Amino acid sequence: MPELPEVETVRRGLTRLVEGATIDHVDVLYEKMVDPEPESFKEQLKGKTIEAIDRRGKYLLFRFNDDLTMVSHLRMEGKYDVQPDDAPITKHTHVIFHLTDGRALRYTDTRKFGRMNLLKTGTESQLIAGLKKMGPEPTAEALTVDYMTKIFAKSKKAIKPFLLDQNNIAGLGNIYVDETLWMSRINPLQHANTIPAFRIRQLRDNIIKEISHAISGHGTTVHSFSTAYGEAGQFQNQLNVYGRKGEPCVRCGTPIEKTKVAQRGTHFCPACQALQEIPSETMVLGLTGGIASGKSMVSAFFKTHGVPIIDADQVAREVVVPGSTGLTQIQQTFGWQIIQPDGTLDRKALGSLVFGQPEALAKLNAIMLPLIQAAVTAQMATYRKQNVPLVVYDAPTLFESKGASLVDEIMVVSLPEDIQLARLMARDQTTEADAMKRIKSQLPLDEKIKRADIVIDNSGTVEKTKAQVVKWLDEAGFSTLLNTAKQA
DNA sequence: AAGCCGCCCTGTAGGC
DNA sequence: TGCCTACAGGGCGGCT
Known part of the structure; x- marks a missing residue:
């Protein structure tokens, strides 16, 4: 089921294969698929050259000479491939663009949901209903925090159908909505207008990050997607909740649940993505890292900026x-x-x-563990009641002690093992064997990094480490804390 | 106006 | 084995 990253993958593949190619003639085998009706569709395309292939949301835009554009939507199962003209056609081939160079561009679609519209270039954004009202592309430039804040405040819709609505944000489908909601710890049923500012910001960052990673991985292959070269995408190997019903949540270990929201199969972690009855504007940052990794220094740095610390x-x-x-x-x-x-x-x-x-x-x-969890939860509740913007939960064994589902975001302080070993030996005056034993007794660093939202690299100077924390504070919307500290 | 639901299609998985 | 139902889900039209 192609979503934006899959459509973009198809666009890139097709551009390499057929840009500059000229159509000799077109066969339409399933009449309902094209608009205008087949006779006019075929006649208009005769002798036209493919000058470029663009994309908007999940729509492909084939640009021909003479101001002609074909808007193509793959919907669930649509695929393009390029074959020698005399290759046998398959059962679900519905449109064939015979090229003058002896090849053919073919459109296949088992469920016949896809559509192609031929119109004058420039009129598509008015004449195609889906394009007319389409929201911004999920990129850092187009999808601003201001815009997100504005549209979220206006809608009482559950967040899942809200994100699936292409008029809000272009390009998200069922898979990436489940994934980005998991990344942002938002329950799929949470109403859009009850989502706190810091979570909207997290969600925006995660949408942009996830879509760009998925494009780099050539899309997700679930069921039937393949690239224009007939290859499977790679991104399904990086899914955290979609299709993982019953498997442990990567972050907290709770089994992933599958339900139905807005007629769509919906995967989520019931612990990490609890429905918030009274949404809190307080963000709790979980801070962890290996022994002698520099976590305490980062924690102290937050404290100098007036951030309350809950010390595990x-x-x-x-x-x-x-x-x-x-x-x-x-x-x-x-x-x-x-x-x-x-x-x-x-x-x-x-x-x-x-x-x-x-x-x-x-x-x-x-x-x-239950006693610690209860005490920590109580402290968090107090800060929430006071509307404190940011609280740090400093926990050396955040993951091991089941603290991951208590926090809104996880920061891991990371250090290469050899530096960590040297620092630990110097700090505690121990032997190498002893220090190594203590490092090995903890959850491996790469495992922590896998579950983290932000990784702070502490292999450089203290100043370089602090600069990364300042950057995070700024991007996460806490720049006022930075100003406060400067004045103090 | 916003939000909800059924429909368009076919292949496949799972229950009995 | 075969028959039946549910499910997969993007977008749109129609309804409240």
Whole structure:
């Protein structure tokens, strides 16, 4: 089912194959496919040369000499291919453009949904209903934050059919809508006018990014799409939710669900993309990274800009202070030996009990993780109530401790392993073997990067790292925070 | 006016 | 094995 990236892939392929070619004559085998009626359609195209092939949204625009344009929509299954003129025709071939060079450009379409309209060049944007009202192309230049904000405020529609509507944004279809909503953590049923400003911005960035990546990957092959060369696209290997019903969410591990929204099969993660009854304008940024990666420095940098920090390590200590239910549960599970004479938790003793003991560690996690999650969620709720624009959740084990679905965006501080090793050895005065063991005990960096929205490269100077954070703050719409810090 | 639904088509997967 | 139904989904026309 071609969406914009597939149509663009077809356009590029066809341009290489038939630009400059001249039509000898045309056969129309399925009359309803063309407009005007076949006799006039064939007559007008006789002897015309293909000067260029353009695209607008999911429409192809064949430009001929003498101000003639053919608007072609592939709909669900339409395909073009170029064959020697005498090659046998297949069952679902409906239109054949015989070229003067002995080849033929053929249009095949099993379900006959595609349409071709022939008209005077320049009139197509008025005469073709779909082109007349079509929204901007999903590029950084055409799809502005201002425009998005304006159209979202005006519509009560569920976001899924809203994005499928070509009058709002050109080129998105069922697959890329599911994908970009997952990337942006928006429930497909969320009403457009209830989506907070920071999420609109995320969604815009993700749409632009996803469409351009898909074009680079020559489109997605699901069911039947193939390029003009008859090759399959590559992008289906990069889909995160579409067609992945029941498989774990790449980000948080919750099984992907499939439902029906606006008559369309709809895939989403029920944890990451929860429906927001009372949408919050507060954005929570999850900050993580490997040991000695420089995450703490980035966290401190946010703090100097007045961004509140929720510190996962600190919360983990708070939920086991003397008298807490957390400490009681741990004592009941592991015995009095983990309680010090002053009533506090003996971390060293507990550590040695669970180190290298998967079962004991699982028991400890079963006690700790829900307590930490509850405490963190409560802190987030407080900030939301105060309408704080940005909060950072600083969590070294964000993914391992199931924190990924609690946050709105994930930033990973990244460092090549050799530099990380050197920094860790210098910081903690440990041996190489010991430092390596600790690095290897964590989720691998490339796995974290795969699940991240933003990666901060900390292999350079501190200033270079900070500059990347400043750039993100600016692009994410928090430039006022930067100004505040400068004045302070 | 905005939003919802059925229709256009055919092949295929899954249930019984 | 075969028959039946549901499903795939882009865009448009018609209805509320």
